[in-house]
Amino acid sequence: RGVLGAYAALLGAAAAASALDPVGQKVLGNLLMPTGWVWLGLLGWGADAVFRRARGQAAGLLTLFVLHTLAGNVLLGTLGVIWLQDQLPRVDWRQGPPFDAVLVLGGGTKEAPDPNRFELSAGGDRVLLGARLYRAGRAKVLVTSGRGVPGISQDDLTEATLHIWRELGIPEADVVRLREPYNTKQELIAFKALVAERGWR
Secondary structure, eight states: OHHHHHHHHHHHHHHHHHTTOHHHHHHHHHHTSHHHHHHHHHHHHHHHHHHTTOHHHHHHHHHHHHHHHHHTOHHHHHHHHHHHHHTSOOOOTTSSSOEEEEEEOSOSEEEOSSTTOEEEOTTTHHHHHHHHHHHTTSEEEEEEEOOOOTTTOOOOHHHHHHHHHHHTTOOGGGEEEEOOOOSHHHHHHHHHHHHHHHTOO
16 A cells, blocks of 8 residues: 555656656656656555564665666766766877778667668767768778677668768778677777778778
């Protein structure tokens, strides 16, 4: 009963907030997702255990609630990624001589509902940066790599990237495709071999 009460109260508050502003609408949408139900369930169950003075159960449930909150927190995840990226040296691609080749790692594209189209994914900025480098004369050759992992995705990431570059006016003659790698480590190994083979510096 306590769990259902907590569900009702939180969803009611979120529904009221959603009527006021877009932030409330976004919160309500997230709460209605499966992970939102788990989050609300842990909170409600933990609160119920507190009211029943079941200290051990309450401590366990509220600990799970806090861990779930931290693990699913987009803000914390974003801050973690920013911290990792800040450890890398900054490179101004507009300076210095042009690159012999630029490797664009797979994963920046996805198949669209229309089988004849491809779309950029959350990491799609890498695909556009490669195109910008080429169009600005900063990259002589673009290398696209990656493929879907069997059982998870059958996407040909090189085909998707090549399709987008073709639409942006980049000739296929200036694109090298590495279709074999499944992950970043394999992509870098394959690219290292290609660098040695082509004599790129």
